[in-house]
Amino acid sequence: xxxxxxxxxxxxxxxxxxxxxxxxxxxxxxxxxxxxxxxxxxxxxxxxxxxxxxxxxxxxxxxxxxxxxxxxxxxxxxxxxxxxxxxxxxxxxxxxxxxxxxxxxxxxxxxxxxxxxxxxxxxxxxxxxxxxxxxxxxxxxxxxxxxxxxxxxxxxxxxxxxxxxxxxxxxxxxxxxxxxxxxxxxxxxxxxxxxxxxxxxxxxxxxxx
Amino acid sequence: xxxxxxxxxxxxxxxxxxxxxxxxxxxxxxxxxxxxxxxxxxxxxxxxxxxxxxxxxxxxxxxxxxxxxxxxxxxxxxxxxxxxxxxxxxxxxxxxxxxxxxxxxxxxxxxxxxxxxxxxxxxxxxxxxxxxxxxxxxxxxxxxxxxxxxxxxxxxxxxxxxxxxxxxxxxxxxxxxxxxxxxxxxxxxxxxxxxxxxxxxxxxxxxxxxxxxxxxxxxxxxxxxxxxxxxxxxxxxxxxxxxxxxxxxxxxxxxxxxxxxxxxxxxxxxxxxxxxxxxxxxxxxxxxxxxxxxxxxxxxxxxxxxxxxxxxxxxxxxxxxxxxxxxxxxxxxxxxxxxxxxxxxxxxxxxxxxxxxxxxxxxxxxxxxxxxxxxxxxxxxxxxxxxxxxxxxxxxxxxxxxxxxxxxxxxxxxxxxxxxxxxxxxxxxxxxxxxxxxxxxxxxxxxxxxxxxxxxxxxxxxxxxxxxxxxxxxxxxxxxxxxxxxxxxxxxxxxxxxxxxxxxxxxxxxxxxxxxxxxxxxxxxxxxxxxxxxxxxxxxxxxxxxxxxxxxxxxxxx
Numbered sequence: 001x002x003x004x005x006x007x008x009x010x011x012x013x014x015x016x017x018x019x020x021x022x023x024x025x026x027x028x029x030x031x032x033x034x035x036x037x038x039x040x041x042x043x044x045x046x047x048x049x050x051x052x053x054x055x056x057x058x059x060x061x062x063x064x065x066x067x068x069x070x071x072x073x074x075x076x077x078x079x080x081x082x083x084x085x086x087x088x089x090x091x092x093x094x095x096x097x098x099x100x101x102x103x104x105x106x107x108x109x110x111x112x113x114x115x116x117x118x119x120x121x122x123x124x125x126x127x128x129x130x131x132x133x134x135x136x137x138x139x140x141x142x143x144x145x146x147x148x149x150x151x152x153x154x155x156x157x158x159x160x161x162x163x164x165x166x167x168x169x170x171x172x173x174x175x176x177x178x179x180x181x182x183x184x185x186x187x188x189x190x191x192x193x194x195x196x197x198x199x200x201x202x203x204x205x206x207x208x209x
Numbered sequence: 210x211x212x213x214x215x216x217x218x219x220x221x222x223x224x225x226x227x228x229x230x231x232x233x234x235x236x237x238x239x240x241x242x243x244x245x246x247x248x249x250x251x252x253x254x255x256x257x258x259x260x261x262x263x264x265x266x267x268x269x270x271x272x273x274x275x276x277x278x279x280x281x282x283x284x285x286x287x288x289x290x291x292x293x294x295x296x297x298x299x300x301x302x303x304x305x306x307x308x309x310x311x312x313x314x315x316x317x318x319x320x321x322x323x324x325x326x327x328x329x330x331x332x333x334x335x336x337x338x339x340x341x342x343x344x345x346x347x348x349x350x351x352x353x354x355x356x357x358x359x360x361x362x363x364x365x366x367x368x369x370x371x372x373x374x375x376x377x378x379x380x381x382x383x384x385x386x387x388x389x390x391x392x393x394x395x396x397x398x399x400x401x402x403x404x405x406x407x408x409x410x411x412x413x414x415x416x417x418x419x420x421x422x423x424x425x426x427x428x429x430x431x432x433x434x435x436x437x438x439x440x441x442x443x444x445x446x447x448x449x450x451x452x453x454x455x456x457x458x459x460x461x462x463x464x465x466x467x468x469x470x471x472x473x474x475x476x477x478x479x480x481x482x483x484x485x486x487x488x489x490x491x492x493x494x495x496x497x498x499x500x501x502x503x504x505x506x507x508x509x510x511x512x513x514x515x516x517x518x519x520x521x522x523x524x525x526x527x528x529x530x531x532x533x534x535x536x537x538x539x540x541x542x543x544x545x546x547x548x549x550x551x552x553x554x555x556x557x558x559x560x561x562x563x564x565x566x567x568x569x570x571x572x573x574x575x576x577x578x579x580x581x582x583x584x585x586x587x588x589x590x591x592x593x594x595x596x597x598x599x600x601x602x603x604x605x606x607x608x609x610x611x612x613x614x615x616x617x618x619x620x621x622x623x624x625x626x627x628x629x630x631x632x633x634x635x636x637x638x639x640x641x642x643x644x645x646x647x648x649x650x651x652x653x654x655x656x657x658x659x660x661x662x663x664x665x666x667x668x669x670x671x672x673x674x675x676x677x678x679x680x681x682x683x684x685x686x687x688x689x690x691x692x693x694x695x696x697x698x699x700x701x702x703x704x705x706x707x708x709x710x711x712x713x714x715x716x717x718x719x720x721x722x723x724x725x726x727x728x729x730x731x732x733x734x735x736x737x738x739x740x741x742x743x744x745x746x747x748x749x750x751x752x753x754x755x756x757x758x759x760x761x762x763x764x765x766x767x
Contacts, residue, residue, distance in 0.1 A: 010447050010522065012439060012455075019456040019529060023463055023493070026533030029220065029552060030485035031467065034478040037546065063406030065344020071619055075542035079615055081693035091544045096476040101410040104480045104543060108619035108690065109329070109704075111697050133332070139702050141332045147339045 057188025314357025388430025395423030590641030622683025656737020671717025682707025
């Protein structure tokens with residue numbers, strides 16, 4: 001390589017060094033600093049870890065891509081009327097202490113769900129809504145999830161959780177039974193409740209041992 | 210919090226410094242004429258000679274007439290012609306394979322996207338099976354587009370550009386071929402994983418980490434040959450496109466490894482990482498590959514060097530610096546530290562600097578030469594792509610402003626914007642690049658030029674319907690969501706006509722892709738009239754003729 005780069009010209013060394021320094025800076029800002037700031041953050045008061053069943057339901061929420069239409073991050077009343085829609089106070093980092101992977105979401109094709117458990121605490125409603133969304137919310141564009149349910153002609157067996165559909169949507173002689181995945185998913189949805197007052201992050205919090 | 214404050218301060222100071230450097234260099238007239246590096250893409254006496262292997266004889270004649278009618282016919286240096294043929298030959302197999310795979314992914318991705326789009330206004334359609342539910346087919350679409358179509362096409366184009374720009378045969382082409390195969394296996398496995406419900410749950414990072422490893426190894430096997438070729442280069446100057454490709458090849462592995470590292474990220478920190486990745490995969494992977502192609506093909510087709518070498522230098526470094534920090538604007542109003550959001554908004558606005566640099570450079574190269582797009586199929590796609598790059602970037606900067614973002618966040622407006630970048634800009638540029646490259650790879654012309662036109666007008670028309678409809682609908686959706694007196698269901702109902710428009714536009718785009726794919730594989734099987742000559746180095750206006758075998762090409766093209 002008999003090369004004579006000009007004063008302002010690019011060569012391999014400048015390229016590698018420049019490119020990596022710049023990426024490191026961005027990574028420090030958006031990945032490392034948040035890591036250092038948040039890794040010892042205590043959970044919001046009253047927030048409990050998910051149970052085994054709730055975690056299974058959360059996995060189902062991920063597998064079925066609920067996050068592509070539902071956010072889990074109400075905004076402050078000063079920015080948007082999220083609280084007035086019943087979605088709850090603006091969330092803070094401590095509300096997500098047990099949320100890995102995060103499910104903050106980027107779309108509101110459907111409503112925010114961070115406090116759906118507080119807003120709609122009925123298991124029957126959720127099961128029916130997952131099976132036939134438009135039976136409960138006319139005009140909804142949420143797909144039904146019939147594959148989480150079993151439709152049977154026969155009698156109800158012990159242990160079956162039967163979905164109680166509105167009369168217009170129930171077929172005579174048929175029972176719709178929730179499969180375990182649907183029950184877990186609803187258990188997770190019911191656990192979504194971040195209505196306890198948020199602690200403002202105090203500067204003093206860092207000083208605590 | 211001292212750490213936070215000092216980081217914030219450092220960013221601010223660096224940004225302001227960068228701006229001053231920009232202004233100072235403007236004042237010193239650094240951004241003047243091209244210089245030797247800008248001429249790197251031409252052989253001796255080649256400036257003024259148009260080149261578009263996708264053009265017909267008649268188009269090529271018209272193109273030359275429009276660009277440089279009095280162009281003297283030089284005897285091309287036989288040595289240089291032979292070198293270019295040898296260099297093209299060194300990459301042709303792996304480039305052909307990568308581009309073919311990318312076209313297959315494009316078709317599958319389009320179908321997945323169309324199904325997802327239809328499902329949003331036909332919610333009771335095809336709900337019986339889990340794998341096709343909206344929440345799975347949508348991420349399947351995104352990942353097929355990102356890692357299937359866009360990455361494979363970008364890798365194929367880069368593998369072809371690197372040897373050409375360095376006048377050096379590709380080192381380790383067979384490793385690159387293996388890399389492309391592993392990458393493809395990764396995309397296929399990742400698609401199946403999402404369909405079966407094994408998603409990692411993060412947008413842009415859905416593939417499980419075990420499958421990600423296929424992409425990491427495959428990417429390394431593709432990247433190392435390009436860097437090794439770079440280190441053996443036989444040219445004095447590195448052309449702009451080389452910087453973008455070489456840097457993208459360094460950036461992407463870091464992003465992908467950090468983003469997918471299992472067990473490292475948590476809660477809100479993971480959300481911040483998610484958008485550091487999500488935006489950087491656009492800014493530091495797709496954008497560099499797209500700009501590299503645009504920086505090569507625009508001047509090459511019209512036979513004139515880019516406007517300013519130094520301006521492209523500024524564009525490159527400011528893109529790297531500002532683009533890499535904009536990710537936080539995806540979390541405006543979210544539970545993340547406010548300094549992080551503020552930095553991202555500031556840098557999003559600063560993105561105007563590289564965008565203007567690229568825009569001046571690419572558009573000033575084209576000014577006065579716009580007739581060329583009439584005759585060059587390659588240029589038609591790439592110039593439109595370059596214009597939409599400017600549009601997407603300016604829109605992105607505006608959209609990051611808190612006031613605008615408050616409306617557009619969580620709406621279909623954002624989806625339309627994402628498509629303006631990755632489709633309007635990136636995919637258009639890749640289409641143009643593939644039209645240019647494939648005749649060189651296959652040594653066969655595109656059999657049916659009308660299919661290129663049909664592809665162009667279908668995707669342009671379809672995308673216009675898609676983008677305008679969805680942006681309009683998304684904006685009103687956002688305004689309605691901010692109005693506390695509008696019930697939420699009303700914000701859903703009002704979007705439906707726009708979602709239907711998206712399906713119409715998307716169908717046209719998908720149809721265009723099917724025609725493109727059909728044409729691509731017809732060429733692969735050497736359909737159509739036998740017009741071998743022009744695909745090599747025939748002169749404009751000269752009737753094409755069957756040429757002797759490659760190695761013996763005399764370079765008599767005048």
